[in-house]
Amino acid sequence: MAGPGAVAPVEHAHASHVARYAIVWIALLALTFATWGLSRFHIPGGWGVAVALGIATAKSALVALFFMHLWDQRGANRLVLVTSLVFVALLVGLTLSDSATRFPLSNPPGSEGALPVGPTDYGGPPPVPPRDRGLTP
Amino acid sequence: MNPSPASELQGYNPRNYLNSPATGLKSWLTTLDHKRIGVMFLVAVTVAFALGGFFALLIRLELLTPGPTIVDAMTYNRLFTLHGVVMIFLFMIPAIPSAFGNFLLPIMLGAKDVAFPRLNLLSFYLYLAGASVALYGMVHGGADTGWTFYTPYSTTTTTKVVPILLGAFILGFSSILTGLNFIVTTHTMRAPGMTWNRLPLFVWSIYATAVIQILATPVLGMTLLLVAIEHAFGWGIFDPARGGDPVLFQHFFWFYSHPAVYIMILPAMAVMSEVVCAFSRKNIFGYKAVAYSSLGIAFVGFFTWGHHLFTSGQSTLTGGVFGVLSMFVGIFTAIKVFNWTATLYRGSISFTTPFAYFVGFLFFLVFGGMTGIALATMSLDVHWHDTYFVVAHFHFIMVGATLMAFLAALHYWLPKMTGRMYPENWGLVAAVMVVLGFNFTFIPQFLLGNEGMPRRYFSYPERFWALNVASTAGASVLAIGLVIVLVYLLVAIRRGAVAGANPWGSRGFEWDTPSPPPPENYETTPVYTHGPHEYHEDPEPPRHAAPEPKHV
Amino acid sequence: MSETTATAAPSFLAHHFESLEKQTHAARLGMWLFLATEILLFTALFTAYAVYRYLFTPDFQAASRDLATWIGLVNTLVLVTSSFTVAMGYGRAVRGDGKGTRALFLVSVLLALVFLGFKVVEYSHHFHAGELPGRLYVSTRLQGPGAPIFYALYFLITGLHAVHVVVGMTILAVIGLRAGRGAYTREYHVPVELAGLYWHLVDLIWIFVFPLVYLI
Numbered sequence: 001m002a003g004p005g006a007v008a009p010v011e012h013a014h015a016s017h018v019a020r021y022a023i024v025w026i027a028l029l030a031l032t033f034a035t036w037g038l039s040r041f042h043i044p045g046g047w048g049v050a051v052a053l054g055i056a057t058a059k060s061a062l063v064a065l066f067f068m069h070l071w072d073q074r075g076a077n078r079l080v081l082v083t084s085l086v087f088v089a090l091l092v093g094l095t096l097s098d099s100a101t102r103f104p105l106s107n108p109p110g111s112e113g114a115l116p117v118g119p120t121d122y123g124g125p126p127p128v129p130p131r132d133r134g135l136t137p
Numbered sequence: 138m139n140p141s142p143a144s145e146l147q148g149y150n151p152r153n154y155l156n157s158p159a160t161g162l163k164s165w166l167t168t169l170d171h172k173r174i175g176v177m178f179l180v181a182v183t184v185a186f187a188l189g190g191f192f193a194l195l196i197r198l199e200l201l202t203p204g205p206t207i208v209d210a211m212t213y214n215r216l217f218t219l220h221g222v223v224m225i226f227l228f229m230i231p232a233i234p235s236a237f238g239n240f241l242l243p244i245m246l247g248a249k250d251v252a253f254p255r256l257n258l259l260s261f262y263l264y265l266a267g268a269s270v271a272l273y274g275m276v277h278g279g280a281d282t283g284w285t286f287y288t289p290y291s292t293t294t295t296t297k298v299v300p301i302l303l304g305a306f307i308l309g310f311s312s313i314l315t316g317l318n319f320i321v322t323t324h325t326m327r328a329p330g331m332t333w334n335r336l337p338l339f340v341w342s343i344y345a346t347a348v349i350q351i352l353a354t355p356v357l358g359m360t361l362l363l364v365a366i367e368h369a370f371g372w373g374i375f376d377p378a379r380g381g382d383p384v385l386f387q388h389f390f391w392f393y394s395h396p397a398v399y400i401m402i403l404p405a406m407a408v409m410s411e412v413v414c415a416f417s418r419k420n421i422f423g424y425k426a427v428a429y430s431s432l433g434i435a436f437v438g439f440f441t442w443g444h445h446l447f448t449s450g451q452s453t454l455t456g457g458v459f460g461v462l463s464m465f466v467g468i469f470t471a472i473k474v475f476n477w478t479a480t481l482y483r484g485s486i487s488f489t490t491p492f493a494y495f496v497g498f499l500f501f502l503v504f505g506g507m508t509g510i511a512l513a514t515m516s517l518d519v520h521w522h523d524t525y526f527v528v529a530h531f532h533f534i535m536v537g538a539t540l541m542a543f544l545a546a547l548h549y550w551l552p553k554m555t556g557r558m559y560p561e562n563w564g565l566v567a568a569v570m571v572v573l574g575f576n577f578t579f580i581p582q583f584l585l586g587n588e589g590m591p592r593r594y595f596s597y598p599e600r601f602w603a604l605n606v607a608s609t610a611g612a613s614v615l616a617i618g619l620v621i622v623l624v625y626l627l628v629a630i631r632r633g634a635v636a637g638a639n640p641w642g643s644r645g646f647e648w649d650t651p652s653p654p655p656p657e658n659y660e661t662t663p664v665y666t667h668g669p670h671e672y673h674e675d676p677e678p679p680r681h682a683a684p685e686p687k688h689v
Numbered sequence: 690m691s692e693t694t695a696t697a698a699p700s701f702l703a704h705h706f707e708s709l710e711k712q713t714h715a716a717r718l719g720m721w722l723f724l725a726t727e728i729l730l731f732t733a734l735f736t737a738y739a740v741y742r743y744l745f746t747p748d749f750q751a752a753s754r755d756l757a758t759w760i761g762l763v764n765t766l767v768l769v770t771s772s773f774t775v776a777m778g779y780g781r782a783v784r785g786d787g788k789g790t791r792a793l794f795l796v797s798v799l800l801a802l803v804f805l806g807f808k809v810v811e812y813s814h815h816f817h818a819g820e821l822p823g824r825l826y827v828s829t830r831l832q833g834p835g836a837p838i839f840y841a842l843y844f845l846i847t848g849l850h851a852v853h854v855v856v857g858m859t860i861l862a863v864i865g866l867r868a869g870r871g872a873y874t875r876e877y878h879v880p881v882e883l884a885g886l887y888w889h890l891v892d893l894i895w896i897f898v899f900p901l902v903y904l905i
Contacts, residue, residue, distance in 0.1 A: 018780055021773060029769060033762075039758075049905050053897075059896045060893045060897070068889045077721045080722055081721065085728075087729065090440065091356065092735060092739050098388065098451045100743060103452065108382055110745070317719055317722045324718055351729075352729055356732065370822075373838075376823070376824075379824065379837055389733050
C-alpha cells in the first residue's frame with residue numbers, strides 16, 4: 001500500500017512480454033496434457049486429487065502472474081488475490097472438515113461415514129415392522 | 138483557487154452540493170456527486186427502517202397476549218421474516234456505509250469524490266432494484282421462512298420466497314460495489330500528506346467493512362441463488378430426501394451472515410470513534426490499536442460462523458473449533474471499548490445528543506458483546522439457541538449499538554450535510570426515550586429467553602406474559618422516541634439554526650469544509666501534516682497551502 | 690513523476706483523479722476486487738462440490754467417468770489458448786496497435802464460441818440421457834443418491850461458468866471493436882487490460898473446473 005507520492009512501475013518495453021506470453025502458453029498446454037495424462041493412471045486415494053489440484057494451482061499461478069501481470073505490478077493487487085484465496089481455503093476447509101467429522105446420523109444416508117442406505121431412504125417402500133421377538137412381557 | 142474566506146465558513150454556504158451544479162429531480166437521479174448519492178441512500182434506508190419498524194410493532198402487538206392477538210400464526214411467520222429481511226438487508230447493512238460513508242469518505246480523505254462515481258450511482262439503483270423486487274414479494278404475501286431461509290423449508294414453502302431471495306441477491310451487488318469503491322478510494326485518493334496512520338478512524342472502520350463486503354457477500358449471493366433455484370426448479374443440493382445436506386446451507390449462509398454482523402457494527406464503531414473524540418475534545422487513546430482492531434474484527438469475524446450451527450448437527454469437533462475462534466473476536470471489540478473509555482478520561486466532555494447516543498452505544502455494545510461471548514460457549518448455547526436470549530443479544534448490538542450510532546451520526550453530521558442545526562433539547566429528550574425504551578424492550582427478552590421462551594413463536598405460555606407486556610411497552614416508548622427524532626430532524630432541515638462550518642469545534646477533517654460542502658468538496662486540494670482530532674492549545678493554521686497540483 | 694506524456698488526451702483523465710497513473714492504479718485495483726468477488730462466488734459451488742464428493746465419492750467418480758473427458762480436454766486447451774490470444778491482444782494495445790488488439794480479441798471470441806459449442810454438445814447429450822440435476826434426474830445408468838447431486842453441481846458450475854464466458858466474450862468484442870477504432874493509445878489502454886483480466890479469470894476458473902469435474 002504505497003503512499004500517495006509513490007510511482008507505479010513504469011511500463012517497460014514490451015518486446016519481452018510477447019515471448020513471455022508464448023512460453024506461458026506452451027507451459028499451460030503442457031500442464032493440461034499432464035493433468036489429463038496423470039488422471040488416466042487413477043492415482044489412489046486423496047493423492048489423485050492432490051496432484052490434480054497441484055497442477056491446477058501451477059497453471060493458475062502462471063495465468064495470474066504473467067497473463068494478468070501480477071508479476072510486475074503493485075502489492076495491493078497481489079494482496080487482493082492472495083486474501084481471497086485464503087478465504088476460499090477457509091470456506092472449503094472448515095465445511096469439509098465438518099462433514100468429515102460428524103456423528104454418523106448427521107450426514108445424508110448412504111454417504112461417507114453415515115448410516116447405510118435403508119429401504120425408506122430415497123423413496124423406497126416402507127419396511128415391514130420387525131416381528132415381536134417375545135421381548136415384551 | 139483560494140481557501141474559503143472566513144465569512145463563508147461562519148454562515149450557510151450559498152454554493153453547495155444541494156443546489157449545484159443543478160437542481161431538480163433529474164439532476165439528482167443522474168448525479169455522480171457522492172454527497173448526493175449519500176443523501177439519497179439516507180432517505181432510502183430511513184424509509185426502509187420505518188417499514189421494518191412497522192413490522193416490529195406488529196410483532197410486539199401480537200405478543201401482547203399469550204394467544205392470537207391481532208394476526209394468525211401464518212401471518213406472524215411472515216411478519217418476523219419480513220422484519221428481519223427489511224431491517225438487515227435494507228437498513229442495517231447499507232445504512233451507515235452507503236449513507237454516511239458515501240458522504241464523508243472522500244471529504245475525510247481530502248478527495249473530490251469516490252474512485253468510481255458511476256459505480257456509486259449504480260450501487261444506489263441496485264439498492265432500489267433489490268428493494269423493489271423484495272417489496273414485490275412482500276406485497277404478494279412475503280415469505281415465512283425467517284430471514285435465515287433455512288432449508289429444506291425454504292425450498293418447499295409455498296410462500297413468495299423467490300422474489301425475496303432475488304431481491305436480497307440484487308442488494309448484495311449494491312453492497313459489493315459500495316465496498317469496492319471505498320477500498321479503491323482509500324488506496325488511491327488520499328490527499329497529499331494523508332498517510333495511512335493519519336487516516337480518520339472512521340475511514341479505517343469503513344475500510345474494514347468494505348473488505349468484508351467484498352469477500353463475504355458473493356457467498357451469500359450464490360447461496361440465495363441456490364435456494365431460489367432449488368425452490369423453482371428442484372435442482373436440489375440441500376434436499377435431504379435426495380441425499381442433500383440441509384446443514385450445508387447453514388454453513389454457506391452463515392459464512393456471509395456472521396461477517397455481515399460485522400458489516401453492521403464496524404461502521405457504528407467508525408462513527409463512535411469520531412464522536413468520542415469530538416465530544417471529549419481529545420484525540421483517541423491508542424490510535425493504532427483502534428485502527429488495526431477494525432481489521433482484526435473483519436478478519437477474525439470470518440472464522441466464527443459455525444457458532445450459529447451449534448445445535449444444527451455439525452460435528453462436535455467443528456463446534457468446538459468455532460466456539461474457540463469466536464472468543465477471539467471479543468478481544469478486538471474490547472480493545473476499542475477500553476480505548477474509547479480512555480479517550481474520555483481527562484477529556485473536556487460536552488454532553489450533547491451525539492454524546493448521549495455514544496454513552497448508550499457503549500453500554501449496549503458491552504452487554505450485547507458479552508452475551509455474544511456467552512452464546513459462543515457451546516454448552517450454554519444448547520440452552521439458549523433459538524430462544525429470546527439470542528434475539529435480545531443481537532438486538533442489543535443491532536439496535537443498542539448500531540442504531541444508536543446511526544442516530545449519533547445523524548445528529549453529529551446533520552450540520553455538515555444540511556448546514557442547519559437540530560434543537561438540542563429535543564435531541565436529549567428523544568435520546569433518553571430511545572435509551573429507556575430500548576432497555577424496557579430488550580432486557581425482558583434476555584429474561585424470557587433464559588426461561589425458555591422460543592423465538593419466532595406467536596403464542597407462549599402464560600408465565601411469560603408479564604415480560605412480554607413489558608417488552609411491548611418498551612417498544613412503544615422506543616418508537617415514540619424515534620418518531621420524535623424524525624420530526625424534529627425534518628423540521629431542522631427546513632428551519633433549523635444555521636450551523637456554520639464547524640458548530641462542534643471538532644478537529645475531524647470533514648469540518649474543514651463549509652456547511653453544506655460545495656460540490657467539489659475542496660476548492661484546493663488539502664495537504665495534511667498531521668492526523669485528525671488534534672486538540673492542542675494553539676489552533677492549526679489553514680491547511681490549504683498549495684494551489685491545485687498540475688494535471689499532466 | 691508520471692510517465693504519461695503531453696500526448697495523453699486530457700479526456701482520459703477523470704476530474705476527480707490527481708493523475709492518470711493514480712486513475713490506472715485505481716482501475717486495476719477495482720478490477721481485482723471485482724475478480725475477488727467472482728472467485729468467492731464460485732467458491733460456494735466448489736465447496737458444495739468438495740463436500741458432496743467427499744460424501745458420495747463412488748457416485749461422483751462414476752458420474753465423472755461418464756463425462757466426455759476428451760471434450761473437457763479440448764475445451765481446456767481452447768480456453769487456455771484464448772487467454773494467450775487475449776494477452777497478446779493486450780500486448781498490441783500497449784504498442785498502440787488498436788487493430789492488432791481487435792484482431793486478437795476477435796480470435797479469442799471465436800475460441801470462446803468453440804468452447805460454448807462443445808458445451809452445447811455435452812449438455813444436449815446429458816439431456817437426452819436424462820442426466821439432469823436433482824429431481825429431474827431420470828437416467829438409469831447411475832442409481833446412487835450422489836448422481837443427481839453430481840449433475841446438479843455439474844450444471845450449476847459449468848452453467849455459471851458459461852454465463853461468465855458469454856459476458857467475457859461480449860466485453861472482449863466491445864473493447865476489441867473500440868480498440869480497432871482507435872479509442873485507446875499507448876499511454877492509455879486500461880479498458881483493454883481490464884477486459885483481459887476478466888477473461889483470464891474465466892480461464893482460471895475453468896483451470897480448476899476441468900480436473901475437479903472431469904478427471905478425479
